[in-house]
Amino acid sequence: MSGGRPRVALVLASSTGGVGRHVRSLAEHLVQSGHRVDVHGPAATEELFGFRAAGAGFAPVEIPARPHPVRDAAALAALRRRLRAERPDVVHAHGLRAGLVAAAAGRRPLVTTWHNLLMGENARNPLLRGLERVVARSADITLTASDDLVARVLRLGGRDVRPSPVAAPSLPVPVRSAAEIRAELGEGDVPLILAVGRLHPQKRFDVLVDASVRWSAAVVLIAGTGPEESALRRQAAALGAPVRFLGHRSDVAELLAACDVAVMTSDWEARQLFAQEALRAGRPLVATAVGGVPGLVGDGARLVPPGNPDAVAAAVSALLADPSAARELAERGAKVAAGWPDEATVAASVAAVYDELVGAEPVTGLPV
Secondary structure, eight states: OOOTBBEEEEESSSSHHHHHHHHHHHHHHHHHHTTTTEEEHHHHHHHHHGGGTTTEEEEEOOOOOOHHHHHHHHHHHHHHHHEEEEEEEEEEEESSHHHHHHHHHOOOOOEEEEEEOOOOOHHHOOHHHHHHHHHHHHSSSEESSSHHHHHHHHHHHTTSEEOOOOOOOOOOOOSSSSSHHHHHHTTSSSSSEEEEEEGGGOOOHHHHHHTTTTOSSSEEEEEEOOOTHHHHOOOOOOOOOOOOOOOOOSHHHHHHHHSEEEEEEOOOOOOOOOHHHHHHHTEEEEEETTTTHHHHHTTTEEOTTOHHHHHHHHHHHEEEEEEEHHHHHHHHHHHHTTOOHHHOOOOOHHHHHHHHHHHHOOOOOOOO
């Protein structure tokens, strides 16, 4: 133990979004409460999320996003060396890939957090389904970001499986006005529809691009990068869609302040971070009724079926045509968001899991 608190090893694979942000948040709050924390993941995650700046140790372990025998073996060897040297009291792996490597490394007790569901071709891949089963059965305690993941891990043989919310980091207060953001974008008074996320097939930005041609006067802003960017740009050009690709943005709070409606079109999400950001910012949200989203947003968003551009277009058009309804939806959403646990509360609940496993005196509170 370090300072009366368990020493924790946090493990993650390649990440550019929600998983990395969650691990960064956990590391920061755990360090503040007296835990010694070491993060193990690809060097690019340290560059992007700054675990050392949060007070944690960091060791590069290049766990790839997809199974790769040679790279997985190298990652496993590196993680084993680090865990033998550090002798953490608890290993906590985030995601299927990190969970597999951490399980093979053999250090116990092991906590895994499931952030995502296998989608599309991955869901039909027998190798990946087998890896899911190994991860589910290897963990002493499994935490999941949504209730449907609890059921899945239990079906796969998980022993102690618990829902555990993932809180979106608080956005900074905008320093520029909505008018200034609109002027920068050159869109004037045109209604703005905002979507933020990794340009990945699961996010179904193609549905949003398709829906956008059904609006008579509105511009869609898509902030993010990813493997689908080229295909989405080609789709938008072919349709003549009013879509602007903004790339990676660090000013999401200001983009939200300037937009009229926020949209999420994913095929599946647990506790989608942009949905949380939109409701906290008091923006009306249209979102697909998938995974953990309905339970997350309650009556604070307009829910539509996945993969349905017509439904997305109709929901957005209705909000643009009725500012009063849009305002009422945004107010309900802000009330829902006020009841969500913040990052400090989430970190405290995770720390209690560590204490349970190692028999430490429970943490009564973590610094906010």
